[in-house]
Amino acid sequence: MHQKIRFYLRYHTHYGQELYLLGNISALGNDVPHQACRLQWLNDEWWGATIDIPLEKPLLLQYQYILKELEEIAYEGGVREILLQPGTDELVFIDTWNYAAQPQNAWQTAPFTRVFFQRPEQKITTTSATHVFRVQAPLLPANKTVCLLGNVPPLGNWNAEEPVLLQYDAQGWFTAALDLTGQPASIQYKYGIYNLDTCTFEKYEQGHNRELLNVVAPGRQTVLHDEFVRTGYPHWKGAGVSVPVFSLRSREGFGTGEFADLVPLAQWARQSGLQLIQLLPVNDTISTHTWRDSYPYAAISAFALHPQYIRLQDVGQLPATHPLQRQFHSLRQWLNEKDEVDYETVLSYKLAYLKSLYDAEGEKLETRAYWQWFASNEHWLLPYAVFCHLRDKYQTSDFSQWPEYNVYDYTEINRFVIEDSAAAEAAHYHFFVQYHLHRQLSAAVEAVHAEGIALKGDIPIGISRYSVDAWMNPGLYHLDVQAGAPPDSFTAEGQNWGFPTYNWKKMAADGYEWWQQRLRHMSVYFDAFRIDHILGFFRIWQIPAHAVQGLLGYFHPAIPVSREELLQRGINFDEDRFCNPWITEEILDLAFGSYAGIIKDRYLQSLDNGNYSLLPHCDTQRKVKDLQLPEAVETALFKLIADVLLIKVTDKKRVMYHPRYDLASTASFAALDETTRQHLLELYHHYFYVRQESRWRKEAMHKLPLIRRATRMLICGEDLGMVPHCVNGVMKEQGILGLEVQRMPKEAGRAFAGISQAPYLSVLTPSTHDMSTIRGWWEEDAGISRKFYRQILGHATTPPRQANTELIKEIINQHLHANAMWRIFQIQDLLAAAGHIPDQHPDKERINIPAVTQHYWRYRINKGINDYETHTLSF
Numbered sequence: 001m002h003q004k005i006r007f008y009l010r011y012h013t014h015y016g017q018e019l020y021l022l023g024n025i026s027a028l029g030n031d032v033p034h035q036a037c038r039l040q041w042l043n044d045e046w047w048g049a050t051i052d053i054p055l056e057k058p059l060l061l062q063y064q065y066i067l068k069e070l071e072e073i074a075y076e077g078g079v080r081e082i083l084l085q086p087g088t089d090e091l092v093f094i095d096t097w098n099y100a101a102q103p104q105n106a107w108q109t110a111p112f113t114r115v116f117f118q119r120p121e122q123k124i125t126t127t128s129a130t131h132v133f134r135v136q137a138p139l140l141p142a143n144k145t146v147c148l149l150g151n152v153p154p155l156g157n158w159n160a161e162e163p164v165l166l167q168y169d170a171q172g173w174f175t176a177a178l179d180l181t182g183q184p185a186s187i188q189y190k191y192g193i194y195n196l197d198t199c200t201f202e203k204y205e206q207g208h209n210r211e212l213l214n215v216v217a218p219g220r221q222t223v224l225h226d227e228f229v230r231t232g233y234p235h236w237k238g239a240g241v242s243v244p245v246f247s248l249r250s251r252e253g254f255g256t257g258e259f260a261d262l263v264p265l266a267q268w269a270r271q272s273g274l275q276l277i278q279l280l281p282v283n284d285t286i287s288t289h290t291w292r293d294s295y296p297y298a299a300i301s302a303f304a305l306h307p308q309y310i311r312l313q314d315v316g317q318l319p320a321t322h323p324l325q326r327q328f329h330s331l332r333q334w335l336n337e338k339d340e341v342d343y344e345t346v347l348s349y350k351l352a353y354l355k356s357l358y359d360a361e362g363e364k365l366e367t368r369a370y371w372q373w374f375a376s377n378e379h380w381l382l383p384y385a386v387f388c389h390l391r392d393k394y395q396t397s398d399f400s401q402w403p404e405y406n407v408y409d410y411t412e413i414n415r416f417v418i419e420d421s422a423a424a425e426a427a428h429y430h431f432f433v434q435y436h437l438h439r440q441l442s443a444a445v446e447a448v449h450a451e452g453i454a455l456k457g458d459i460p461i462g463i464s465r466y467s468v469d470a471w472m473n474p475g476l477y478h479l480d481v482q483a484g485a486p487p488d489s490f491t492a493e494g495q496n497w498g499f500p501t502y503n504w505k506k507m508a509a510d511g512y513e514w515w516q517q518r519l520r521h522m523s524v525y526f527d528a529f530r531i532d533h534i535l536g537f538f539r540i541w542q543i544p545a546h547a548v549q550g551l552l553g554y555f556h557p558a559i560p561v562s563r564e565e566l567l568q569r570g571i572n573f574d575e576d577r578f579c580n581p582w583i584t585e586e587i588l589d590l591a592f593g594s595y596a597g598i599i600k601d602r603y604l605q606s607l608d609n610g611n612y613s614l615l616p617h618c619d620t621q622r623k624v625k626d627l628q629l630p631e632a633v634e635t636a637l638f639k640l641i642a643d644v645l646l647i648k649v650t651d652k653k654r655v656m657y658h659p660r661y662d663l664a665s666t667a668s669f670a671a672l673d674e675t676t677r678q679h680l681l682e683l684y685h686h687y688f689y690v691r692q693e694s695r696w697r698k699e700a701m702h703k704l705p706l707i708r709r710a711t712r713m714l715i716c717g718e719d720l721g722m723v724p725h726c727v728n729g730v731m732k733e734q735g736i737l738g739l740e741v742q743r744m745p746k747e748a749g750r751a752f753a754g755i756s757q758a759p760y761l762s763v764l765t766p767s768t769h770d771m772s773t774i775r776g777w778w779e780e781d782a783g784i785s786r787k788f789y790r791q792i793l794g795h796a797t798t799p800p801r802q803a804n805t806e807l808i809k810e811i812i813n814q815h816l817h818a819n820a821m822w823r824i825f826q827i828q829d830l831l832a833a834a835g836h837i838p839d840q841h842p843d844k845e846r847i848n849i850p851a852v853t854q855h856y857w858r859y860r861i862n863k864g865i866n867d868y869e870t871h872t873l874s875f
Helices: 102-106 111-118 153-158 258-273 328-336 345-367 370-395 410-419 419-450 468-472 505-509 512-523 561-567 575-580 585-603 620-624 631-641 675-690 693-708 726-733 775-776 781-792 805-816 826-831
Strands: 002-010 017-023 046-054 058-070 074-076 080-084 090-096 129-137 146-148 174-178 185-193 198-203 209-214 220-226 239-242 276-278 456-457 482-486 528-531 540-544 554-556 602-607 610-616 646-651 653-661 714-717 738-741 762-765 821-825
Touching: 074 146, 074 646, 074 693, 080 090, 111 456, 146 174, 146 198, 174 276, 198 505, 239 258, 258 276, 258 419, 328 345, 345 419, 370 410, 370 419, 370 468, 370 512, 410 419, 410 554, 419 456, 456 512, 505 512, 505 693, 512 693, 561 653, 575 646, 585 602, 585 610, 585 631, 620 631, 653 675, 693 726, 714 738, 775 805, 775 826, 805 821, 805 826
Parallel strands: 002 090, 090 220, 129 220, 239 276, 239 821, 276 456, 456 528, 528 714, 738 762, 762 821
Antiparallel strands: 002 046, 017 058, 058 074, 058 080, 129 174, 146 185, 185 198, 185 209, 482 540, 540 554, 602 610, 646 653
């Protein structure tokens, strides 16, 4: 049978604006924006659309309105969900535009609905109703509900002693299904709050009465989406702890933190007055089977979990006579006593133990629950398992070097697993490991929620170049370039993460389905997530394959500089002069001293103008890196190669240019005449701070709303670094929480961020995993510490040389009393505030040093979390 659905949206537009309807059915575009259904203008206040869909069985309809004006696009703040049942001839939806920036939308996300304000879902029968009232009421305690009163008998005739009580449905709406047959054509009504404990009406919502034009017709049902109950919502505030899973420690663990350790961590968090645990990425990063795989942001799969975090004894136990079992307890004790994670020993033992368990008990896995999980995850699980098998077989994750299956083909991979017994055995082993990881993380999540604690994950902005994702869908990525970041306070040479950049145009064709799948998978475990380097959704710092340092990158997308523009700006442009390194005798003497002659002989050739150029075997940073020269020589050659004014880029046979970051610091710039320098600086400022803003805003507004609508997780963006002006506005419009770090102000000319003035929709932190702890920061620069002590903390006395417990408490309390929704603290800082300051240099507590490309991620807290006394935080 078919069902007619009429959509009516109250929204006042002006000339040039159009409204569209995006949903999860073909008539509404199958969630692909450029296929969305266009609404018709009805009058100054209303837009509408009518669709006809087949409906043989219940369907969970999801839809959202989009506003377009020229190239600008705006999405609503939420996605409406409603379960459609066969049997109704015509459905009418009367909707109100939901502004994304409202904090109510943040309060409707998973941390609040799944943990803090969880309430039982009720089954609601709407079959006989002519009208269904639906409204949302975030932050409403479980002992209260929404009620409905109006000026007709079915709505209680405004009798507060007999209101209509709404029920909470599976989609997070308070719902009432009523029969308004025979009632007046115009009905006045209002929502209110009702106390279920005392069975009393508490209050009406604020504002004027709502009005319904009551139209009743046979076979028709009208659904009113009234958005939020109008009441004085308090600004809810919470705090959390940030810790990598591997940093946890317990007697049951095996030299590293494990998913099971999240349970005692949650107990500790609850006792400390916290509401959230924030983790680093937990995806599988095994590429080389060495400590280099400890980098959690280089996952080989955006879906698979890391075997490092499995608890072996919860999977099973080998016979006492087995060699691995005989060394289990002594090796565990030895690893647990280590100050840091011994990544290679932990991982190699765990994988060997798991393989032996699988060989002994693998067939026991095939339960009904296992096959249900397998069916839901097969789309990533089978390719992942085969990738791991081929990686180990050919001893490289660089699939381009595999002699077979280096180009992914689903049919061929299936045939391979069916026909090759070794591949089948390996695949089932990886299924076995992933299933147990899933079970252990799911059990931990359930226990964490039972403590009233929400779990926040981390989405890396990139994927590993040699990953399952790149192997399966190489067209979704630009594999010939690298992602990174321009120079900042972390490193003067910029950062090169080595990740490929995204082919956003290709991803947009199917509504960013890869991202949607990734986030839906993540939402099984997490209530919120942090987007690492959210600036990448606006633009990415793209580095040519031949470069090593991030310094030689440029923004993509970006409006480049043409030869014509350079000439129009009065710059006497010569490509060789502006795009090649400026190397003179003086520069060489300064860089190499008495060794300058040797350097000239081995790596340079003279030019007609008396300068030098690098020989072909070392004319790029990548070639120099491959020569494996002494570090001092390599660094000096890198600097020579980076001494350029413009980065040349050829795109579709068109040559364009991008100013090198901080070009005014180069020797090449200093050698220019004053007029050219001035014109070049004007161009530089326009390129970096003016011309790109509109382009980057459009980029983000085409991506972030679709990322946001994929799940009900709360989204927080890490918006640090060189932040374009448009970022703050876009994040605010989308209700995405920004990050405020007290020691990294976003406003020019300020030494510290004013966290007391931070917007409500933000996350505050004194330090992140990429920074030193409060103790470490305090000792890095005495002048900065003194300034902070006097200007921010307001002390007139001499600051202490080291950050003691009282000082750390004072800094944390500043964050607690700020207006922001969230404040997140590294576990090291919280333990120090509770009096647990370790007898070691603060540098030992650092999780990551961004300036060190090959950093070993292995920090561990000093003892099991249950062994620490708590210090309760209070707002």
